[in-house]
Amino acid sequence: MVSAMICLLKMPCAVVCSKIAKRGGAAWISTLAYSLAVYAGAPDVDQIFSARWAAGIDDGRSQLFELGWRPEARWRFNDGGRLTGRLRLRVQTESGTRPGNIENDSFAPATRPQTIGETGELDLRELYYERPLDDWYLTIGKQQVVWGKADGLKVLDVVNPQSFREFILEDFEQSRIPLWTFNAERSIDDWLGGDWTLQLLWIPDQTYHALPKQNATYAFSSPRLAPQPPPGVSALIRSSEKPDRLFADSDAGMRLSGFVSGWDVSINYLYQYDNRPALHQRFISGATPLVEITPRYHRMHVLGGTFSHAIGDWVIRGELGYFSGRYFLSNASQAQDGVASSPELSVVIGLDWSGVEDMFISVQWFESWLSDYRQGFTRPERDNSLSLLTRRYFWNDTLQAELLWIANTHDNDGLLRPSLSYELEDNLEVRAGLDIFYGKRAGLFGQFDNNDRFYISLRYGL
Amino acid sequence: MKIQQLFGMGVLLMLICEAVWSTPLPDADEIARRINARDEGVAVARSLTMRLTDRRGKTRTRETRAFRKYYGKEKRTVIFYLKPANVRNTAFLTWDYPQADKDDDQWLYLPAMRKVRRISASDRGDYFLGTDLTYEDIKLETRVSMNDYRRKTTGEDEVDGHHCYLLESIPVDEDTARELGYGRVEQCVDSEIWMVRRSRFWDIKGKPLKTSYFRDIRKVQGIWTQHRIEVENHKSGHRTLFLFRDVDYEHGVSDDLFTQNALRRGL
Numbered sequence: 026m027v028s029a030m031i032c033l034l035k036m037p038c039a040v041v042c043s044k045i046a047k048r049g050g051a052a053w054i055s056t057l058a059y060s061l062a063v064y065a066g067a068p069d070v071d072q073i074f075s076a077r078w079a080a081g082i083d084d085g086r087s088q089l090f091e092l093g094w095r096p097e098a099r100w101r102f103n104d105g106g107r108l109t110g111r112l113r114l115r116v117q118t119e120s121g122t123r124p125g126n127i128e129n130d131s132f133a134p135a136t137r138p139q140t141i142g143e144t145g146e147l148d149l150r151e152l153y154y155e156r157p158l159d160d161w162y163l164t165i166g167k168q169q170v171v172w173g174k175a176d177g178l179k180v181l182d183v184v185n186p187q188s189f190r191e192f193i194l195e196d197f198e199q200s201r202i203p204l205w206t207f208n209a210e211r212s213i214d215d216w217l218g219g220d221w222t223l224q225l226l227w228i229p230d231q232t233y234h235a236l237p238k239q240n241a242t243y244a245f246s247s248p249r250l251a252p253q254p255p256p257g258v259s260a261l262i263r264s265s266e267k268p269d270r271l272f273a274d275s276d277a278g279m280r281l282s283g284f285v286s287g288w289d290v291s292i293n294y295l296y297q298y299d300n301r302p303a304l305h306q307r308f309i310s311g312a313t314p315l316v317e318i319t320p321r322y323h324r325m326h327v328l329g330g331t332f333s334h335a336i337g338d339w340v341i342r343g344e345l346g347y348f349s350g351r352y353f354l355s356n357a358s359q360a361q362d363g364v365a366s367s368p369e370l371s372v373v374i375g376l377d378w379s380g381v382e383d384m385f386i387s388v389q390w391f392e393s394w395l396s397d398y399r400q401g402f403t404r405p406e407r408d409n410s411l412s413l414l415t416r417r418y419f420w421n422d423t424l425q426a427e428l429l430w431i432a433n434t435h436d437n438d439g440l441l442r443p444s445l446s447y448e449l450e451d452n453l454e455v456r457a458g459l460d461i462f463y464g465k466r467a468g469l470f471g472q473f474d475n476n477d478r479f480y481i482s483l484r485y486g487l
Numbered sequence: 488m489k490i491q492q493l494f495g496m497g498v499l500l501m502l503i504c505e506a507v508w509s510t511p512l513p514d515a516d517e518i519a520r521r522i523n524a525r526d527e528g529v530a531v532a533r534s535l536t537m538r539l540t541d542r543r544g545k546t547r548t549r550e551t552r553a554f555r556k557y558y559g560k561e562k563r564t565v566i567f568y569l570k571p572a573n574v575r576n577t578a579f580l581t582w583d584y585p586q587a588d589k590d591d592d593q594w595l596y597l598p599a600m601r602k603v604r605r606i607s608a609s610d611r612g613d614y615f616l617g618t619d620l621t622y623e624d625i626k627l628e629t630r631v632s633m634n635d636y637r638r639k640t641t642g643e644d645e646v647d648g649h650h651c652y653l654l655e656s657i658p659v660d661e662d663t664a665r666e667l668g669y670g671r672v673e674q675c676v677d678s679e680i681w682m683v684r685r686s687r688f689w690d691i692k693g694k695p696l697k698t699s700y701f702r703d704i705r706k707v708q709g710i711w712t713q714h715r716i717e718v719e720n721h722k723s724g725h726r727t728l729f730l731f732r733d734v735d736y737e738h739g740v741s742d743d744l745f746t747q748n749a750l751r752r753g754l
Contacts, residue, residue: 486572
């Protein structure tokens with residue numbers, strides 16, 4: 026009787042789930058997760074409610090208003106397995122950052138978030154089953170796999186694509202796009218001695234970076250990232266030509282990570298489609314000439330490694346990545362469709378210092394070099410960036426003051442992000458800060474010089 | 488002979504007897520050795536509730552699960568945060584080596600970054616994730632550092648009805664004092680079970696810093712175990728209460744828990 030009543034109470038949820046499922050994509054997984062709640066027992070549940078508002082500093086206009094709900098449920102099974110599901114429902118009211126202003130065709134159908142009206146978005150962020158199996162630890166399902174040691178600057182953190190809805194201002198945890206992945210890890214101490222883990226990845230999910238549409242607040246306009254049609258010529262962006270073969274177009278990777286004489290090290294390899302599309306262009310002459318832009322994705326090999334080591338008050342860390350062939354915009358006449366490829370070598374070295382109590386200072390130096398650089402590339406052969414992060418904790422970590430500065434030393438542009446966050450209650454955090462872009466409009470950061478903003482956010486956990 | 492004279496002679500006699508027959512205080516290093524020689528079990532699993540209260544009485548509560556295991560003299564400790572949702576999945580791992588000249592290795596997993604971060608072991612005087620215990624306090628648990636201090640036994644006292652010896656510890660040099668954040672430590676060590684029942688700390692300028700009480704000490708599976716640690720910071724007025732429960736020394740703790748992979752996966 027009681028069970029029947031519970032089922033009746035839960036039926037509306039089931040109806041909602043099935044409606045969501047009818048909307049296509051991966052939402053049937055939500056129904057599956059719900060069924061588990063009914064048949065596999067009550068899960069552990071956490072929920073985060075959030076609200077964010079941002080306004081332009083220059084014009085005072087509201088730039089973003091977002092309400093979010095992020096429930097997480099974990100089911101445990103007797104065989105040692107565990108199923109974790111994370112949903113994200115958010116409502117965006119400002120037109121420049123609405124879900125409809127993000128290119129959705131870079132998502133595979135099973136990964137694409139469900140839009141609800143003009144402003145809502147429901148996303149099955151993660152759903153994975155994990156369990157030890159003999160010497161292996163398997164994690165299967167939609168998940169995030171994070172590689173690398175760098176903060177804020179990505180070299181090897183490329184397994185999952187990213188949403189650039191707010192350029193790089195959104196937390197990576199939220200902007201990173203989880204993928205359907207088979208992830209197997211095994212300790213191989215017995216093979217190599219010491220502490221070593223082998224990770225194998227198979228990612229049959231053809232989802233790539235989500236880029237803002239042309240009228241979005243954070244639409245790319247820098248010549249480094251966006252084609253620049255001649256005056257009087259309009260641009261027409263076609264649907265992307267996206268790989269769609271489940272097996273043949275899968276990504277695959279491997280990481281060997283270990284701890285040797287006080288050093289954390291890893292060797293990483295990934296065979297993937299570059300998450301960043303190459304924007305192939307075709308000039309169409311006529312009465313109203315236009316440039317037709319078609320985003321295409323290209324295969325590449327990524328080979329790299331990471332390290333970190335603590336010495337006294339210092340931690341040194343770094344990562345190196347070699348990308349066998351990346352496509353860049355090119356103005357050269359021989360680059361017939363406006364793009365040309367080159368291998369890229371990227372390196373980041375970071376130095377963290379925590380010599381003063383409750384204080385953390387971190388400096389990073391980043392360099393990217395194109396080994397087959399040719400005249401006409403819209404980015405430089407060598408590109409350099411620096412970052413500085415200072416963080417200070419007060420009142421038993423309830424108040425945190427932070428300043429992050431990222432600067433591109435080639436274009437002399439950058440981003441300043443001072444912020445204050447305070448734990449108002451046990452589970453309630455308020456954060457306020459500024460995001461200030463500076464530099465020339467052609468630069469990566471300078472392109473958003475008009476988007477300087479003030480923001481305030483609230484986060485409540487249950 | 489007057490009564491007062493008789494009383495005076497009696498007191499004098501008692502003092503002489505006390506001086507002649509009283510047991511000398513045990514050597515400080517011997518007390519430290521006894522503290523560290525106490526059976527802690529090879530491995531332990533336990534739940535730990537942390538209550539952090541500021542001077543205005545506002546309280547934050549964290550639920551964690553903590554594990555510790557010895558590998559010979561090397562000690563590995565890991566703490567997983569379970570609640571509240573804001574800090575869930577935060578995890579801290581330390582490998583503590585017996586060699587005095589070898590820094591510990593420490594890692595912190597921050598779920599917002601989804602990365603295991605190497606942290607400097609010289610942060611040991613920093614306060615651990617908003618509590619009034621330092622990373623070093625967390626690492627040492629019920630033990631004392633043999634290399635960081637010069638110590639002497641200064642007297643006797645009583646805490647919660649238990650007789651104890653007073654152990655005064657002074658950092659071996661200024662650098663160590665700065666690293667630890669303490670200029671002097673006075674511990675009241677139970678003379679029967681060799682556990683610290685009270686610690687008083689002074690900062691490097693000699694000002695009172697904090698006082699810790701270790702209470703509800705009882706045997707679990709044959710091992711004396713503290714179930715309650717109360718710390719009051721005299722400078723900030725902030726207080727920390729650690730409550731241990733479900734302490735288990737017998738059922739073993741998997742080696743896999745003391746790895747970076749375990750930090751990432753959580754409990």
